[in-house]
Amino acid sequence: MGAGIDVELQIVGSLLRAIAEEMGAVLVRSAFSANIKERRDCSTALFDAHGRMIAQAEHIPVHLGAMPDAVAAVMRHEPARDDVWILNDPYTGGTHLPDITLVSRTDVGFAVTRAHHADVGGAEPGSMPADSRALDEEGVVIPPTRLDNKALDALVAQMRNPEERRGDLRAQTGAGIAVLPDGRYEAKDVLEAQAEDLELRVAVTIEGDAIDVDFAGTASQHDSNLNCPLAVARSACYFVVRALVDPDLPASGGAFAPVSVRAPEGCLVNARPPAAVAAGNVETSSRIVDVVMRAFGRAIDVPAQGQGTMNNVTLGNERFTYYETIGGGQGACPDADGPSGVHVAMSNTLSTPVEALELQYPLRVERYGLRLGSGGAGRWRGGYGVVRELRALEPCRLSIISERRRHAPQGERGGEPGAAGRNLLNGEPLPGKVTLDLAPGDAISIETPGGGGFGR
Template sequence: MSSYFSHPSVDPVDLEVFRNRCAAIAEEMGAALGRSALSANIKERRDFSCALFDAQGRMVAQAAHIPVHLGAMPRSVEAALAQFTLAAGDVVLLNDPYLGGTHLPDLTTVAPVYAGPTLVGYTATRAHHADVGGMTPGSMPMSREVYQEGLIIPPTLLARGGVPDEAIIRLICRNSRTPDERRGDLAAQLACHRVGAQRLAELAERHGPAWVAQRMDALLAYGERHMRAVIAAVPDGTYAFEDVLDNDGVNPDPLIICVRIDIRGDGAIVDFEGTAPQCRGPLNAPRAVTESAVLYCFRCLGPPDMPLSAGAFAPLDIRIPSGSILAPNPPAAVAGGNVETAQRVVDVVFGALAQALPDRIPAASAGTMNNWTFGGMTADGTPFAYYETLGGGMGARPTLPGLSGVQVHMTNTLNTPVEALERQFPLIVRRYGLRRGSGGMGRTRGGDGLVREVEFRAPVTVSLLTERRVYAPYGLHGGAAGLRGRNVMLRNGEERLLPGKTTIEMYPGDVLRIETPGGGGFGSS
């Protein structure tokens, strides 16, 4: 395993101030992106992430955005820098899931930061665009290969010397059902890079590029030291666990995910041998997504202010079978791997760690992002497309109940307010609230899921990509499982239970009700 320990010493107080300044730059980038974006998914739901990287492309700081984005983003930065030597004002765009991307709607942009002639570092953003083409509106289809999911973008120069490439922007917009949104959201990503570049360049111009580089090296070592301390606090041993995904949306059989964690001193081997081979449906998770989920789990064992840099990966030896659902070979479909399979990776890693730390690890949370997308045409011929994830129940904690109706683990987005939904799209929200009693019983109870019920006022194509509809979120130490989720269509007063993964045509007056899973309970009641 690599190490970042070889670096000049930096005063701890000085380093802490520098760490927070870098995190503040990433946060300010996010604020600029959210304020200036056009789509509801980015503006309202905050489905984006921002981070800073050093001159070698190693992540040194991030905003408190979306874990699955941030843990996988370094692979995209690595791919971008392998393709281009970037000058001031250049911006690389990519979304290829086999080059560090998560799924195609997540467009990643990478830009260099210079102080005079000296490269200081890079800024990176990842934002979920509500439609990038593909089989169905929202670009989260029941696909069987990645080509069906939308436009695949390898590392491509979106801007040169500060000037956006209009041909590239037109190409992306032409492949989207909502081109105006794509143009607006891409402009927002470019704008937030200018904010990040200005702030980081100001820091380098004030103190010197060498001063910044020294502290970035120290942050990498600092992140490694913290992660090694976290792992050292876990008792040595081997801990194994397995759980399943309901199905891949094509075949009805469950997909097993196995993990074995070997803790030895301040290092950990996380081995997924025995996990199901890659599947026909869109539940394959790119390797970077799986790595991101593992990093998230171990980071959760640390204190709230634990720094997270590329150094945190150093103590983790993550072994993933090639050709499995956790490291598929192209052209496997991956739309749901980022949002659903990543959640189950968290469940199995925490299930294993619960054996080592029974008084710290919570029961399983909802275990799904409850993805739903819809799109169509308004009466005047204007296209629309929408994507949303829904919260669920948090797993019960050893001494506290789980929270209800929250986004858990690998997601960290907001919901879209009812007012915004009804203003922008032809629908009425008939119900939105907690699914009372859906949390598992136990000494401490699991949190309750949500109910979202909408009535459409125009013909729409709806896609559902949801999990925990067959296999419930597990309880721990005698706690009961949380209730499974349910997807229901109401048409002409009759209820029809929908599969967890499906695409369906709905018409004016039809109602879609999504009931999300509750969290598992903890301990015997």
């Protein structure tokens, strides 16, 4: 019995230490400043509901020894579950002013991060003057304060390079427990069928640890291939939840147990046989991500819309078949420009190298590069799309399944939309969805959408 208990304690202890270590890894990966990202001047730890440290990562000893006082200082304010509190006051649990501590209240205790910021205001850049005589000369003093967007804006406004400070503080927040406030949040978007737009509607309800995603009101399944089974809708919803709550969460059945996904039978995202579904897996799944992400955006900051399409291109005849998807601009984040010329969300695939394509198929790549200027403007710019031009060297058939040709990816928090995509045959416009014959020498150009911008 004693040995069994000892083994169980060892396992639990290892799991808790692993959580603390992963918090540190997330903080380092997402930080902006070299002091945190490269030097790793930061620490993470877990505390129980009584403020006792139960696990710590092997980081900075001077941080870790002082963390219990910081947690105790926050506890005196009786923080609510999912609250995040910030402090650096050396006389209420801090060390020196550049070391900013974030304390997140969780279901079972507290998740704590402390990081040395490159500047917190004061008389000298870097907030480490050699001749300071009073605390306020060394930077802004932060007593225990509940952290929200207003408090964050007020704090970074007193510091040098405020956007870097904002990025590092968001990295610290992300290293703790994501906050999804209870409530019901709705959004809508459209898919571009050849003759009409098809509306997707979603309501996301958050109640404690449970998330319900309901597609009631979505258009009925359609006489096209934009339909998808409910399994595809679930995949897209799980992706969004994982991306917003904890991107490093291991993908397992338990991870998604709190998430329920519902849709009326026979609607576009819960189609019944024998509805065609070729585009549902690639294009409708991408739009589900957009609309669910937008619903969460009513509650928390989320990225602007990305290209929202995989830009599916298929060429072939009886001798060869070739299929590719083409990356584009992704939406700007609350603290960074959107990445350019990539797939994220429901694809994550790579581009076929030009050399491999031309060696194996009767196709020539005439142009492949960024579509400069296609990202939406804003405080943070959306990513640029791609221009990819393929020339057929023998007769073949072409099929294109693409989206965001009529409706551009939208920005967030006042950011501008990205540029809509375009498909061209020998310089003449093509629809977003088309199948036709190509003759030798015909050139197909795909200009993929740019991402939306974030903020004004």
